[in-house]
Amino acid sequence: MEKRILCYTDFSENAQNAIDYAVQLYNQQTCTFYFLNAFQADADASDIEALIPDVENDIFKSEKKTSETGLNKIINTITLKYKNNKHNYKVLSSYNALLYALKDSIKTNAIDLLVIGAKDVFDNQEDRQIPTLDIMEYITECSILAVPGDFKFCSLTEIVLPVNYEEALLETSFSELLNLANLYNTEIQILHIKKEHNLDDNQLENKTKLEHIFKGLTCNFHTLERMNVNKGINSFVENDRCNLIAFIGEQSNYIGNDLPRPLLKELDTHLSVPVWLINR
Structure with missing residues (x-):
């Protein structure tokens, strides 16, 4: 049975490491991986409410282009790096608050597993990323795999x-x-x-x-x-x-x-x- 895996990315090394881990962990299984990036045009927007895009807004256009370009780069990198014919890859660029984007993507694509990168510390006040703990408590529709940023897949002993x-x-x-x-x-x-x-x-x-x-x-x-x-x-x-x-x-x-x-x-x-x- 095909497994449907959602990998959230903010294009950080931490997120990329979690993607690499998941792709290797499930290398023997038929999977569709969805790479999700959630972006906002307003830095002060809510973390949990759905957003309505203004498609003519220059900031929106710029952020959307950055999101789509980054996601396509991930697919190109993963495809060249792993060459696994059991895996399919799709991108999801969502103008939304992170938690809302996650829930919507999980429901729409019947996701089995959410993969997220876990930072070592979340006490940097300038870092707006939602803590791993909050995501794992808020998302209950599917299983969640949180991967520390410095953990590399080797096996599952x-x-x-x-x-x-x-x-x-x-x-x-x-x-x-x-x-x-x-x-x-x-x-x-x-x-x-x-x-x-x-x-x-x-x-x-x-x-x-x-x-x-x-x-x-x-x-x-x-x-x-x-x-x-x-x-x-x-x-x-x-x-x-x-x-x-x-x-x-x-x-x-x-x-x-x-x-x-x-x-x-x-x-x-x-x-x-x-x-x-x-x-x-």
């Missing part, structure tokens, strides 16, 4: 999957994860940060379900006690074999409200590997 064993688990929620894990023969490290003394019957049942879901893959279960969620996750990230942190949208309230916000804040500061939020 190990995925860390934080869970709490509390929510009902459906195999369909893990289909995207299983697909990639099987392609790359990836090891799954399931991580539970323990706050209770013992798992209750429901949690034990869900743990057994996970064992069944990941049957056939190398899957290890880990339990850490009395540890901050981010510290526990980062202890796995520090292992050079870890290539990705994934968590399921249904478990976004993992351990109270410790996830996803504090984990995603780590992405905004110093998290060193991609984070994949699987929304279903």
